[in-house]
Amino acid sequence: MADAASRQRAASPLTVNGFLRATEIDTRMLGMLGALAVIWIGFHLASGGTFLTPRNLWNLSVQSASIAVMATGMVLVIVTRNIDLSVGSMLGFIGMTMGVMQAEWLPTIWGYDHPLTWIVALAFGVGVGVAIGALHGWVIAYLGVPAFIVTLGGLLAWRGGAWWVTSGRTVAPMDGTFALIGGGVQGSIGAAASWAIALAACAAILAGLWFGRLRRRSFGFPLRPLWAEGVLGLLGCGAVLAAVAVFNTYPWPSRVAERWAEANGTVVPEGGFAHGLAIPVLVALAVGVGMTFLATRTRFGRYVFAIGGNPEAAELAGVDVAWVKMKVFMLMGGLVALGAAISTARLNAATNAQGQLDELYVIAAAVIGGTSLAGGAGTIAGAMIGAVVMQSLQSGMVLMGLDTPLQNIVVGLVLVVAVWVDTMYRGRKA
Incomplete structure (x- = not known):
């Protein structure tokens, strides 16, 4: 009875383990996103609010x-x-x-x-x-x-x-x-086109979840709870829309916008022209x-x-x-x-x-993203997030005025730590 109650609690969406099991979110990916959030907040505070x-x-x-x-x-x-x-x-x-x-x-x-x-x-x-x-x-x-x-x-x-x-x-x-x-x-597509792509991406995310559920059912695989599917769709679409909203609030330089408007016989709207994606x-x-x-x-x-x-x-x-x-x-x-x-x-x-040194950044991005140097395991999405992590470190250090040699030291340490974490993670799973 105790074991059954324990399993029931683990499956409950009110517990962390239950939530992660139901949504099937990769804990390593979640940890990487958490580390990225810490890096962003840390550099934002250290740079005086410019990151x-x-x-x-x-x-x-x-x-x-x-x-x-x-x-x-x-x-x-x-x-x-x-x-x-x-x-x-x-x-x-x-x-x-x-x-x-x-x-x-x-x-x-x-x-x-x-x-x-x-x-x-x-x-x-x-x-x-x-x-x-x-x-x-x-x-x-x-x-x-x-x-x-x-x-x-x-x-x-x-x-x-x-x-x-x-x-x-x-x-x-x-x-x-x-x-x-x-x-x-x-080299950016503007606000309207960015919103159009965001809506198309959201539709693709929801369609992927739906067809993935149908595919699981056809093969007799266990299905995620409907609330878990909804949470995944909300998280995916929310991230896309939030990113586009941020990019659409970055306007063109005023002089560039004025010259473009003059050349095209129009006026600069209030708030300027948005870069978009x-x-x-x-x-x-x-x-x-x-x-x-x-x-x-x-x-x-x-x-x-x-x-x-x-x-x-x-x-x-x-x-x-x-x-x-x-x-x-x-x-x-x-x-x-x-x-x-x-x-x-x-x-x-x-x-x-x-x-x-791009080889260092590329390899570090792949390893940070969960690609095992022992082979056989890795994800494309993880590597792309790893690339953002590496570039965030470099960008943050530039904003703080750190010298290039010190930047290289930090990147080297991050690569070593990433490999160490991968070794520990694989060892625990084994």
Whole structure:
């Protein structure tokens, strides 16, 4: 009787354990969100109230986009028990090639600001990224060289390659349309479009919960209580609407708004023009959704996690382990190219210092987000939140005026602590 009463209390929504069981919220994800809230509040107080402002949060979202995009690929790399230390150097090299193409090569063919320039430059960059990833993956998967060594060599080689392309010159400016990928005043979609996307996202969240419930019922799996489904829908939609509301309260600079209004024969409304969601944030969210689907709803995703769990068993089950690993690194290269496009467009220039230490931020984001370095476990959503955590630390330290060496020390400590927490968490679950 006592055991039955204990189980009943655990299932009650009035207890923490009962609430978490009913809603099936990942406790690790919940802890990460709690840590993010502590970081935000702490920096807000320490910076004199400048951190939790629409302007800083909007900039934080844009700055996190590139790392978040690459972190989604790093999840699959680490899940397969590999690592990629070259992503920062790859970003610098690919960004430089895309910059040279649109600033120097293509203008000699069809002039500046041609409507195809940004498309060709982006496609070329993604192609270069996939090719580099294929090279890394082939050496790792088919020649048997450890990923640590291959990508460490790539870290050095591609950084040197970025310098070699222009002999150390900074390339600027970028194509006007390409620059929109980096955000900025013109690289945001405004209030009305942001609300439309928010409502569409809420509809997608509710539809996902509903069809997920139908799918569980069709397979005879246990169903969440209806109140738990409602809570999840409320939390998801509330987070989306709150984020859009914050971004819509960040107006354009007054002079920019006045010049735009004058050029377009209109007047600046009271409160100014709102930024809304930035294009790089939309790109990162789209990549996150796509990568989540790839990891959880496709045969390729199942193969990736099977290899991470037990490579020998996966091979005996008929999985072409080497080919899957090579495809993972090709995907990583393509995502690095997208990250390079966002970073280059945001700076409106390609520099040799671009992407330095990004490999640290990307790996830390994946690990903080719950990806186990032992392989076989990880989530895309967790890695993207981890990217926000890492960027929040950097942004907060910049607001406080901390020197770059001290910032690197803090980031290094966070990475070590994240791995330690992961080790403890896996040990307790075992």
